[in-house]
Amino acid sequence: MNKENFQTIFDCGFSKVRAGTFNKHNTKEVFYIESEFFMDQLNLELNIQKIITSLEKESDEYINNINLMIDSPKILSIGISVSKKLDGYELKQSNVQFLVQEAKQQILKYYSNHNIIHIIINNYKIDGMDYPHLPNDIKGNFISLDILFICLPNDLVTYFKNIFSKFNIFIEQIICSSYAKSINYKDILNLSGYVSFIDVGFNRASIISYFNDKILSFDILPVGGNHITKDISKILEMDLERSELVKRNFVNNPKLLNDQDILIETLQKIIFARTEEILELCAKYAESNSYSSGDFRMVLTGEGSKILDNQNKDKISFSNDIDFLEETLEDICQSGFKFIKGPNKQEVVVIPKKQTKQGFFEKFFHFFR
Numbered sequence: 001m002n003k004e005n006f007q008t009i010f011d012c013g014f015s016k017v018r019a020g021t022f023n024k025h026n027t028k029e030v031f032y033i034e035s036e037f038f039m040d041q042l043n044l045e046l047n048i049q050k051i052i053t054s055l056e057k058e059s060d061e062y063i064n065n066i067n068l069m070i071d072s073p074k075i076l077s078i079g080i081s082v083s084k085k086l087d088g089y090e091l092k093q094s095n096v097q098f099l100v101q102e103a104k105q106q107i108l109k110y111y112s113n114h115n116i117i118h119i120i121i122n123n124y125k126i127d128g129m130d131y132p133h134l135p136n137d138i139k140g141n142f143i144s145l146d147i148l149f150i151c152l153p154n155d156l157v158t159y160f161k162n163i164f165s166k167f168n169i170f171i172e173q174i175i176c177s178s179y180a181k182s183i184n185y186k187d188i189l190n191l192s193g194y195v196s197f198i199d200v201g202f203n204r205a206s207i208i209s210y211f212n213d214k215i216l217s218f219d220i221l222p223v224g225g226n227h228i229t230k231d232i233s234k235i236l237e238m239d240l241e242r243s244e245l246v247k248r249n250f251v252n253n254p255k256l257l258n259d260q261d262i263l264i265e266t267l268q269k270i271i272f273a274r275t276e277e278i279l280e281l282c283a284k285y286a287e288s289n290s291y292s293s294g295d296f297r298m299v300l301t302g303e304g305s306k307i308l309d310n311q312n313k314d315k316i317s318f319s320n321d322i323d324f325l326e327e328t329l330e331d332i333c334q335s336g337f338k339f340i341k342g343p344n345k346q347e348v349v350v351i352p353k354k355q356t357k358q359g360f361f362e363k364f365f366h367f368f369r
Helices: 041-059 093-110 154-165 177-189 225-236 240-252 254-258 264-288 329-341
Strands: 006-012 017-023 030-034 065-070 076-085 114-126 129-131 142-153 170-176 194-200 205-211 214-221 297-301 322-324 347-350 365-367
Touching: 006 041, 006 329, 017 041, 017 329, 030 041, 030 329, 041 154, 065 154, 065 177, 065 329, 076 093, 076 214, 093 114, 093 142, 114 154, 114 170, 114 214, 142 154, 142 214, 154 170, 170 177, 170 329, 177 194, 177 205, 177 297, 177 329, 194 264, 205 264, 214 264, 225 240, 225 264, 240 264, 264 297
Parallel strands: 006 065, 065 170, 194 297, 297 322
Antiparallel strands: 006 017, 017 030, 076 142, 114 129, 114 142, 114 347, 194 205, 205 214, 347 365
């Protein structure tokens, strides 16, 4: 078997594992697979093993390295501003690299139990003027950067590294799943203006807000689809597994519920009440970060959002206009693959230490423009 012909993406959620392996030399040769839904994290490792075996069989190639997409209610989004005097000299990339490195050291100092997975420059301010990207051939007296760091707890990173190391697989890069998906979907849908992507997962909701190509904010709420399941369990006095099945049948096969003596109206009230609460909380975060008194668009994604498809969205009481994006296994994996092939222009990409002999800053950063 030839080595390194495929690039593999794993999306490890708290209730489902998805993966895709992409032939680097033939874009039409792609293999996708996903696990069944699970509620017990003890099943995670077994599902990962099954998917690895299946992808290796399909691609006829051993998987040695992967890029891992994950989300967690424990993700931290940290904003920091740093500045430097230029004294009228031309702005160079090294000036920006110095400031980013300085900000990174501050994050590592005060959040020593976290791992930085994304570094995003929100804004360049040069002599009081704002720029979305680093301008060419510009002189100034003063520059400041607004930088957003997305971080994961070290123990969570170690947890996933240990799982994949059991199968002799190295994690090359960890990507925030909801962040990568929002970039891909915004590009596919050609969205502009103020838009917020609400990604509802098993036990968290991510809110990523944009103005045109500029990311404004990234927020995580510790509430998701599992909270709806818990409401059903408590009110209808069912165990969690049956409550989850009932919730899923409400979307996929409502006729089946009639055979189980479940009142559809009662179930609908339970589901929509919690859904409305989640949406209202997300909308408050999105609105507070939109910097706009006008309307902003909300796009709903994620496994936990399937309870509210475009047919059901008119049945709930919610003040904002919201679109439901029915994402597929292919959409999710392609989001990760596109991200590692061509990151967001605002992002500083950390280059692995094992690469090349370079200058001091080049060992840490590469800027895409």
